[in-house]
Amino acid sequence: MSSSQPSPSKSAAQGPGSPIADAAPLSLSAREPHVPADRLVAEMVPPPRFDSVRFDTYIPDPKQPSQPEAVRVLSAFAAGLGSAPSAGKRRWFGKKAPAKATGPRGVYLDGGYGVGKTHLLASLWHATPAEPQLKAFGTFVELTNLVGALGFQQTVATLSGHRLLCIDEFELDDPGDTVLVSSLLSRLVESGVALAATSNTLPGKLGEGRFAAADFLREIQGLSAHFRPLRIDGEDYRHRGLPEAPPPYTDEQVTRAAHATAGASLDAFPELLDHLAKVHPSRYGALTDDLRAVCLTGVAPVPDQSTALRLVVLADRLYDREVPVLASGVPFDRLFSDEMLNGGYRKKYFRAISRLTALARDAKGLVAQ
Structure with missing residues (x-):
């Protein structure tokens, strides 16, 4: 810089x-500042604020049963990512791809502001039993910036060997970028990469069930079957008390x-x-x-x-x-x-x-x- x-x-x-x-x-x-592309890739880890967070440091709101349930589901999801190598790696060596895992290979955290979605997403990254270089964490904007810096095909090649890709703050209001990322995620899923994402329910839609989840699954088109929506209710912890x-x-x-x-x-x-x-x-x-x-x-x-x-x-x-x-x-x-x-x-x-x-x-x- x-x-x-x-x-x-x-x-x-x-x-x-x-x-x-x-x-x-x-x-x-x-x-x-001038940021080389390799720095963009190397920095795809939880940011400093979330470097030390874990599932056991998440403090659920006792009034919101969906919060401890989210911890339970995500902990199990992380544990399930430590098994077989990705389908992409096996195809690379010309071997038959393993049978598809049962159940969704992705999870979408659906909730409002300040309910701890980023904390939980970073905790999932930390809990996934894989080397840091086999896990990636970034915001939707950072992911589109990576595609801009590397190009679509090189981004696919760079991330396809990963065990997990976490996308924070998935943007539902940019059709062009949403289609771009949807195409990227489709390619990564084919390579066996597990996905996790968060986005915010619009303020005027809080309390209307799964508005954000439905919107998310519609916008990412054919990827819907790969995601399990996980609702997290509650008020903004940054202002709670x-x-x-x-x-x-x-x-x-x-x-x-x-x-x-x-x-x-x-x-x-x-x-x-x-x-x-x-x-x-x-x-x-x-x-x-x-x-x-x-x-x-x-x-x-x-x-x-x-x-x-x-x-x-x-x-x-x-x-x-x-x-x-x-x-x-x-x-x-x-x-x-x-x-x-x-x-x-x-x-x-x-x-x-x-x-x-x-x-x-x-x-x-x-x-x-």
Whole structure:
């Protein structure tokens, strides 16, 4: 990754966790990361936030029996993936493919925001008895970015030897990409790769049975028979029993905190939005490399849908990497217009609000009391 930052001070050489005296904050807007395709493949593992999660660290809501049931089903699913080699590997050596396994070779976690679907998906990845290089984990966006970087056939070749592919936040609102990924998954299933996916029920459809599951299975066309829908009910754990996110701080407070925090970035929100338009979303993860905090001044409602969708991707990457966000301006629940929150991409916007709210709560300690 390259970025036009000033040379670090002598104290910066003490290590990434050391205080940096008199050093200017970093700037996301000055970073122009270049991410090779092999890094995209190597990073298809659960992100730092979910690196240590396991089934036994998932805390079910006692009011929601579907949550412990999901743990039971997924634990059994993981155990069943440790047996025979994939069909694709056997065909590669010219031998007869094994008989098809009984029951679905995929599972789809159907539920609303913050019920722990990503926690459970990452736990499934960790629990599957296979070497890390034989398991892949990524968001729907990261998977489409991988196809863009490698090409369709090379992506098939790269993933077909895997035991498991986990896809978080499957996007049901992009017909073109959904058909692309559906075709990819069909090829991988033929090679014996087991699949697991999550997506969000639209806010207006919560409580309407299996709307999201039916929508998912319809959109992935011929793959329906390979997936077992698994409903997970509950409220957003990020806000369950927790105080509301802190109100925005002043520009002065945010700027002071950025200068006082080693590894923090400081950007004016409008400039950052302009910069995101110049960086491919597949590089947003690299954009946040080595950041300890993101400080933003002048947060305001995003001006258009394209900008809003880029901000959603950045919010996801910051959340995955547990980077707190300190901001001045409007609260995060006012980032998106009513039209956006009632439109086809609303599930993305509600997810971003939920995650940015959690990161704002994490950032409270950066401000001197």
